[in-house]
Amino acid sequence: MSKLLRFIFILLSLGTSHIFASSNYSKEVEKFAETLIFDKYQATFELTDEQKLYIKANPITNRINFTECKVPLEGYIVGDKIKSKTAVKVSCKDKTPWDLYVRVKVQTLIPLIVSSRPLSKGETLDEDNIELIYKAKSQVRGSTFSELDLLNGVRLKRNVSSKRSIRFKDVCYVCKGDKVTITANQSGLKIKASGIALTDGNIGSTVRVKNTRTQREVVGTVYALKEVQVSF
Incomplete structure (x- = not known):
């Protein structure tokens, strides 16, 4: 009985080793597809300093049987165009040739300031309640912020749910x-004077303010946090 159990254990061990090796080689094929896209992207597009590139191949299913290629892999991007979901044809040209299509996700990521928790109208933003993340450029809508310093001390004009982007229309400087x-x-x-804001405004927009000393109302342009410039 012990010999039979030992024989079964050896078979299981061999089977596990085979699967592990196959899984490792699948990762190599996936990496090959990702590298093809990376090289094509580098030659076609230019990232700004603040952007990041995300390239990730869909895992190759273990239902697909293929042998480890004994010669360098060959491949090309289907349609010769990089899209958010790009197909790469990977080929092996050795004595047991095979072709395999690998799906690869490609995204240009940009910095985005989001709320780190649910926020209420009137709250002042700082590093305790906002954070910087990177998100796919195609998924970002509206006028948003990419630097924490630009929002430090700024107040909210409306409620903001957790992990939602802070947009220009959500705040007032x-x-x-x-x-x-x-x-x-x-x-x-x-000349500098103190005043009270009579309307909301953001950088570059005009607001009405009342001079605290003279009680005179004037219209000025917001140029910094709680600072308004007027012309005579």
């Missing part, structure tokens, strides 16, 4: 009721 600094250039002199 100057919010109604804020104490703001009013800056004006007059006869070559820079």
Whole structure:
């Protein structure tokens, strides 16, 4: 009985080794397909410093039987065009030739500021409640932010769910009721005064503010957090 059990154990061990080796070689084929796409992408497109490239082959199913190629693999991108889901034909030209199609996911990732938890209208943003992630460029919609520093101290105008991107329309650099600094250039002199914001605004937009000392209402342009510039 012990000999039979030992024989079964040896068979199982051999079978496991065979599967493991096959799995390892499948990974090599997947890597070959990914490298073909990477080289093509490098020759065709240019990434900016802030962008990242994501290339990942779909795992080759173990239902496909193929032997380890004894000569260098050959391959080409089907259609010679890189898409979000690109097919690569991988071929072996040795004595037992085979062809295999590998599906590869390709994405250009861009930096994106998202909420790290559910946020409420009126909350001030900082590194405790927002974070930087990378997301596929094709999935990003609207005017968003890519740097944490640009949102530090900025307030929300609406509720934001967890892990959602912070968009331009969600925030105000100057919010109604804020104490703001009013800056004006007059006869070559820079004059500063304190005021109260009467409307919401973002960088580059105009807002109405009231001079705290004179009670005069003026219209100015938001140029920084709680800072408004007026012209005379």
